[in-house]
Amino acid sequence: MKLSLATAMGTCFGVQDAIDLALSPEFKDRLTVVGQLVHNPQTVERLRANGVAIVERHEIDHITTQAVMITAHGAADTTRLDLQQRGFTVYDATCPLVMRLHKLARYLERKGYFPVIVGQANHVEVQGVLGNLSRSAVIAGPQDFHKLEGETRIGVVSQTTNRLQKVEQVVAGIQALPWIEEVRFVDTICQPVKDRQQAIGDLLQLGIDLGIVIGGKNSANTRKLKELMIDRGVEAHHVESIADIDEEWFCDKEHVGITAGTSTPQDVIEEVSEYVRQLIAKRSGPAKHTSHDPITPSASS
Ligand code: SF4
Known part of the structure; x- marks a missing residue:
């Protein structure tokens, strides 16, 4: 065998950089991470052992440290602003490739496309991107195509961790919808x-x-x-x-x-x-x- x-x-480098920042000696017992820094129980345990507090977005009222960190998955600008207005010092560990996804989604919206994110609607990365757009839809597959009714020019980006083949299938499905005039797809898989x-x-x-x-x-x-x-x-x-x-x-x-x-x-x-x-x-x-x-x-x- x-x-x-x-x-x-x-x-990956995005997650590693965020972990390294959270584990810096200067933050020992002094940092709260907003949202899951990594989807890995062993690393979460290591962070907790180092005195890093982890809260979900809706638990911001319970933060007791001055320093807070946004994870590699990123966040909407309103989240950053909310934290700053509450007086926290915000450390932003958003991965550059997630930042790229945010920028491209906003670019497509500015250019007049209806922004579509192929991914999971409840994922923190997708939630962050949605929070920076005035109109958008999250599409996981053909079951969600009804969300595009009435939209003719579609700009598509993807959650960074998707499979390209699956995203391309979704894009092809959107292109085949009878009312669609134009689809612009930007590959944002990292x-x-x-x-x-x-x-x-x-x-x-x-x-x-x-x-x-x-x-x-x-x-x-x-x-x-x-x-x-x-x-x-x-x-x-x-x-x-x-x-x-x-x-x-x-x-x-x-x-x-x-x-x-x-x-x-x-x-x-x-x-x-x-x-x-x-x-x-x-x-x-x-x-x-x-x-x-x-x-x-x-x-x-
Ligand atoms: S975008 Fe890619 S490199 Fe960045 S944190 Fe996510 S998986 Fe890692």
Whole structure:
């Protein structure tokens, strides 16, 4: 049985920069993060252990520190302003690629297009983008096309963690609506996410027949990496830690591939990879390791 590690996986530069800022010694016991900084339980635990408080947007009244931080997923300008007007010192860790999404959505609106965001309506990144637009719609798929009735010129952007193929399908569906005159699509899926999706394509080319995808259960991009494998006919499992791994998965399998979402820390990846290596060795002798080392956060930025 062989083991291959994806050539790009784990924490992206946007999330890593935000974590580094939150864990700076100057903020120990003095910082509140507004919203989930990362969709990963181990990292959230580390932040809490460092005295970082985490509140949801609707819990701003409960903040007790002077310093507050906006996460890599960004926020609407009204949120920033609200925090400043309440007297907090705001540290903004919005990822530059999320800022780009905000700018492009506003640009399309200024140019007279009806802005459409392909993504999940309840995701914090999407909520932030919506908050900066006067009119818009969030489209997850054809079931939402009714939101475009009466609009003829549509400007489309995407949540940064989407799969390009899925977004292109949505764009094609919008173009086919009988009342639509023009659709302008700007690809705002971020490069680290594309790199991780491409690396799965490479694992599939190598012939893996079992995929282990590491990441928080609430991490949308981790779920999408798993979907990508399943769509290509490979059995795949989403795990947060070694506790989620079932030895039964390895029965009759010949080649295991490991990848991880953009908020999964390197130490969790290493722990899971080592555990899988040991399982393989137990079943069939030492695993033949066929891939390169995964791209580290700094190398992928
Ligand atoms: S997933 Fe992409 S857009 Fe989101 S924080 Fe990471 S690099 Fe930035």
